[in-house]
Amino acid sequence: MIDDEVRRMLAKAHDRVRKTLGQKKPLLEKIARLLLTHEVVDHAALQAVMNENVSSAQEDPHREAPAPATVASD
Numbered sequence: 001m002i003d004d005e006v007r008r009m010l011a012k013a014h015d016r017v018r019k020t021l022g023q024k025k026p027l028l029e030k031i032a033r034l035l036l037t038h039e040v041v042d043h044a045a046l047q048a049v050m051n052e053n054v055s056s057a058q059e060d061p062h063r064e065a066p067a068p069a070t071v072a073s074d
Contacts, residue, residue, distance in 0.1 A: 027053045 021028070030049055034041055 034049060
């Protein structure tokens with residue numbers, strides 16, 4: 001009984017996480033590319049990527065926003 005309930009809760013959480021990651025995949029890939037080219041990314045640069053993603057999704061959900069211009073120096 002308890003095992004079934006726990007299994008159901010975990011399956012529901014797993015499905016929710018997969019859905020969220022799928023929806024955020026373009027943003028996560030953009031952040032990953034930024035981190036591959038810059039060892040340190042400050043809050044402002046990360047926020048710029050996130051804001052660009054939001055505004056470009058509102059304009060055209062299939063268009064990818066450009067990389068941010070500001071990053072922290074090493």
